[in-house]
Amino acid sequence: MRWTLKPKPEIEKVQALQEALQVSEPIATLLVQRGIETYEEAKTFFRPSLEDLHDPYLMKDMDKAVARIEKAIANKENILVYGDYDVDGTTSVALMSSYLKTKHGLVYTYIPNRYDEGYGVSYKGINFALENDFSLIIALDCGVKAVEKVAYAKKLGIDFIICDHHRPGNEIPDAVAVLDPKREDCEYPYKELCGCGVGFKLVQALAQKDEQTIEDLLPYLDLVATAIGADIVPITGENRVLAYYGLMVINSNPRPGIKAILDQVEKTELTITDVVFIVAPRINAAGRMKHGNFAVALLVEEEEDNANQYASEINEYNLDRRETDKEITEAALNQIEEQKEQERFTTVVYDETWHKGVIGIVASRLTETYYRPTVVFTKSGDKLAASARSVRDFDVYEAIGACSEHIEQFGGHKYAAGLTLKEENYPAFKKAFEDFVSKTIDKNLLVPEIKADVKIDLKDITPKFYRILKQLAPYGPENMTPVFMTEDLVDTGYGKCVGQDKTHLRLTATQGNSKALVGIGFGMGDKFEIIFDKKPFKAVYSIDENEWQGNVSLQLKLRDIKA
Template sequence: MRWTITPKPDSEKVKLLQEALGVDAVIASLLVQRGIETYAEAKAFFRPKLEDLHDPFLMKDMDKAVVRIEKAIRNNENILVYGDYDVDGTTSVALMSSYLKTSYDLVHTYIPDRYDEGYGVSYKGIDFAFDNDFTLIIALDCGIKAVDKVAYAKEKGIDFIICDHHRPGSDIPNAVAVLDPKQDDCHYPYQELCGCGVGFKLIQALASRKGKTVKDLVVYLDLVATAIGADIVPITGENRILAYHGLKVINSKPRPGIKAIIDLVKKDVLTITDVVFIIAPRINAAGRMKHGNYAVTLLTDMDYDEASEHAAEINQYNLDRREEDKRTTEAALRQIEEQKEQKHFTTVVYHENWHKGVIGIVASRLTETYYRPTLVFTKSGEKLAASARSVKDFDVYNALEACAEHIEQFGGHKYAAGLTLKEENYSAFKKAFETVVANSIDKELLVPEIQVDAKIDLKHITSKFYRILKQFAPFGPENMTPVFLTQNLVDTGFGKCVGADQTHLRLHVTQPNANQKVAIGFGLGDKLELTTDGKPFSALYSIDENEWQGNISLQLKLRDIR
């Protein structure tokens, strides 16, 4: 494990901010690291305001999208809201369809079948629209690369509005409107929205034409916050505002479908991490194990009792998914060993019977064991389909682009992508991908890294310090939970391995002139030896609260020990 200490920010900036806010130097330093240097910026960070969201009409083609939807409503056209089968796609479809249905009835939804149609806009979906007299498709969280499909729809008299956030290819589809802040000629001030976020900007624009403001749309923010968490987009700028207020909705008045999931797991207050690990996997499980329509139905349920039934179904899909992903991960790890590829720069594995719904999760699991760019393939119709996952600071999308001659199609982000190829091209692709990564990756990136925000002593950790730290939430990419380094720690003699299989570590740590703190390290049981017999050690940790028999105390959540 690499420990990378974030360089100390400019001391003058820290001092000025410290004085302006009346906080200690560590807090001021953490803020400056995050690009917050003035009182006004700190106020916007700690108290995100809906009024600070950008004007949606700053996004390229927004005016065209609004005009086309208004025309469809005036002319009683059938509108098909189309989205991908993952969390971002299904929340986007739930958001757009439920908003339009508040004032217009001729709105229907379409989620492609993961197995039959694959990712994104499909010919089958367009044929469905044509056969059922739809003249407008609003595609969410997909479509930016659907050049041929949009042209095919146009021939059939069907218009497209695309709301996407993935990287565009060299050609942009000839749609009525293409909303994607990552387009080179789109000058929207914030580029990191998820698909549901782009959809929210569109309903914000539509609502503004009726004299409504963003405050009238707060009810939809539970969906947006769920998509932001699940899609692992930066929690900065507009995403921070949307996630902050969306979490408030989730914790106070969520829609029946989300409430039903929360009630299943009996959790009182959800953080963005809970959204990622509790709500998102269940919504995702529908598209993975059955069909994404189940997720849209749950997220648009108006009746709590119905939502509870649907949530119980989806919960079962999630249990099935867990079993499937455990089995597949074990088989994939065996394959790496059998093919003696432990020392490669990449992981590329394939089995025709692996469940397409879990290959993305399995790719993530494999990167936990072999920390390197990873692709997991399975058979999908006549082709092979894969999910790609990367390691920090390595752009897997660019690596795939360099292997494009072997690929049928691909799309995605820097850290996650999907692709299809012909079976006969698998071996050549695997070889090319290994070569491209071996020649382009900085070898240091193949060692997992923990980014350290600041060195502190235990005496820094007071209830006031933690109270301010908590307000840095919601955490996520580009605003991660602060990780601290403390040196010369000593265990007071109560250190032991805990947990059913003794794999976790529990310590009582102290330093001269500091109160004792409890530290818990999940999966760090093998480090106990480093802390015994009064030997001093260094630890990386975040700070959280531990509740035990009604008492709340601060504890260190250990990340690593040396």
Template sequence: MRWTFKPEPNKIITSNLAQELGVDYTIAKLLVQRGIETFEQAKDFFRPKLENLHNPYLMKDMDKAVERIEKAIKNVENILVFGDYDVDGTTSVSLMASYLKTIHPNVATYIPDRYDEGYGISYQGIDYAEDNGITLIIALDCGIKAIDKVVYANEKGIDFIICDHHRPGNEIPKAVAVLDPKREDCAYPYKELCGCGVGFKLIHALAEKRGQTIDDLVEYLDLVAVAIAADIVPITGENRILAYYGLQIINQSPRTGIKAMIHQIKKEELTITDVVFIIAPRINAAGRIKHGNYAVELLTEIDFETAVNFAAEIEQNNTDRKELDKTITYEALQQIEETDEQQNFSTVVYSENWHKGVIGIVASRLIETYYKPTLVFTKSGDKLAASARSVKGFDIYEALEACSEFIEQFGGHKYAAGLTIKEENYLNFKRKFEEVVKNTLTEELRIPEISIDAEISLSEITPKFFRIINQLGPFGPQNMKPTFSSSGLRDNGYGRNVGADESHLKLCIIEGSNQSTYNAIGFGLGTKINLIQHGKPFKAAYNIDENRWNGNTSIQLLLKDLQEDF
């Protein structure tokens, strides 16, 4: 692991902030690193306010979108809410449909089939709209590149409103309104909303038109928080405000479907990390194993008993997904080990039998082993489909753009993308992608990085310090849980490997002459036990965490890496 330390912020600003807030220097340093330099900024950060959300009408085409929806309501038109099959898409559809049904009776939903239709707006979806007398489609979390499909819909007398957050291509679709903060001609102040976030801005604008306030929309924020967590967007600015209030709703008064999932997993209070690793995979599992419609049905269900049944079915989907993920990851690792793939700068693997619904997860698993930009291909109809995942600092979207001569279709972000190619282009694409990665992936980016916020003494870790650290959340990209490092550490002699396969490391740490001990756990760090044996000094990089055991709660260090301390 490569340890990098965040730059030291301005000492005068940091000291002044520490004094104004009545906190220690380290806390003030963490705030300044996050761009918070004044008492007022700190107040807004620690106590996010809904009134600090931007006016939704600042988004280009928002007035056109609201006007078209109001016209549809006035003329009693049929509206179709269309979204992708992942978490951001299904929560977006659930959000928009739930709100519209409070003001209009004729609202239907549509999630494309992952296997028959693929990602984004589909011709089948437009045909479904035509067959059902639908004259307006609101597309969420997709559509920014659906130039031809919007034309196809217009020819059938169907209007489109697009709510997306992906990067546009050279041309914007000829829809009635295209809401996307990443449009170059959009002056909206916050660019990092997820698809569900853009959908929320639209219902906020509609609500304002109808004399409602933001307080009337708080109940929808559980869906927005789930989408923000799952889509790995920065938890800064508006996203942090939305996630903060959304988490409160999840824990205090969630919608019936989310309540049913929490009932299934039997967890009392969820953090944003729980949403990422517990709630999101279950919602995703529906679209991966069966159909994204199941997720929308769960998230829009009002009857608790019915929702519990849906949640149980989705729980089974998630169990099936885990088994597939495990099997395919094993096969992919075998394929890499049996070839010269290990010598490459990238990882590209393919099997026609792999389940399309889990290849993205498998790509992430392969990065855990080989830490390279990774693509996992499978057969999809008469073409090959792939999920792409990247390593920190490497823009896989740009790398795919450089290979576009061999690609039929692609879309996504800096760190995750999806694409389809013709089978006969597979080897040429693979060669070209490896060449692009080899020429652009620096030596530094090939080593996993731990970004450290501050070096501290373990004696600084008090209950008050830990309590304030937690108030920096919700955590996520660009507002990660602080990572600290400490040196001059020793194990008290009882350090040992734990876990069924002894792959984890449990320590009781002593710092210098300080005889206080600090409990620590390092998941997956079992091989580092030799660094701490026989009283050898070591350095640790870690998060501060809470350990709950037998009704007792204590502070522990969640180790990320250990190094020798010479």
């Protein structure tokens, strides 16, 4: 592990904020690092308000989208709500369809089949709309690159409204409205919404027309918060407000489908991290192992018994997914070990039997293991389909784009992408991808890095310090859980390896005369020698609460330790 201590912000800014807020220097430093430099900015950050959400009509084409939906309702047209099979797509479809059904009875949903249609808008979906008399398709979390497909639909007399958040291509589809804050000609103030977030802005615009308030839309924010967590978008600005209130809904009055998931795991107070690791994988499992329709059915279900039944089935898909992903990861690791005759800057693997639904998860696992930009391929019809994942600070979307001559289609963003190509082009793509990455990547990025925000002493960790720290949540990209570095630590002698197979490290750290704090390092049992016999060591860690037999105490959640 590389340890990097973030640069100290300008001391004048830190001191000014420290004085204005009456907080400690480490807290003021964390805030300035996050771009918060004034009392007013801190107030907006610590007290997220629904009033801070932007006017949805600032988004290009919003007026056109609202007008077309109002026309469809007035003319009693059939509306098809179309979205992808991942969490962002299925939550978007659940959000839009359930809202529109409060105004219009002729609203139906469509999730493409991962295996025979693939990602995004499909010709099969458009033909389905034609055969079933749909004159308007609202596409969510996809469509901004579907130029030819939208043109095909238009010839058939079917209109499109697109709500997307991916980077557009050189040409914008000829739809009635293309809502995407990443359009170069869109002046919407916040660019980092997820697909469900863009869908919510459309709902907000429709609600404003009906003189509904933002409070009336609160029940939909559990879906938006789930999508924000799962899609790993920055939790800043508008996303922070939506995630904050969405978590409040999840923890106080979630929709029956989300409640049914939470009942399975007996979890009460959820953080955004719990949403990412508990709720999202189960919703995703439906699209991976069976069909995304099951996830939408769960998320729109209003009857508790039915929701419990759906959640139980989806949990089975999730268990199947885990087993499949474990088997494929092992096979992929073996394949890489066999190819290790030369140093490579990428990991590219392929097997025609691998389950298409889990190759994204496998790509993530391989990236964690080898810390290289990774692409995992499988057979999909007469083509190969792949999921790509990246290491921190390297743009895998750009790297794949540089190999576009070998690719049929691709999409995604900096850290995750998908692509398809002809099987005969696989060797050429693999070579081109390796060549591009090897020439452009900073070699330091191939060693996992822990970024510590601030160096502190143990005496800085007080109950007040932690109370303020907790208010920095919800955490996510661009507002990550604070990581601290402390030097000159010693274990009091009670350090030991714990867990069934003794793979975890538990220690009790002191620094000078400071009060001792328990530290727990998961998977760090092999580092026991570093702290043994009161040898001095340094640590990087986050801080959390440990509850044991009714007692709550602060503890260090260790990320790494060094002599």
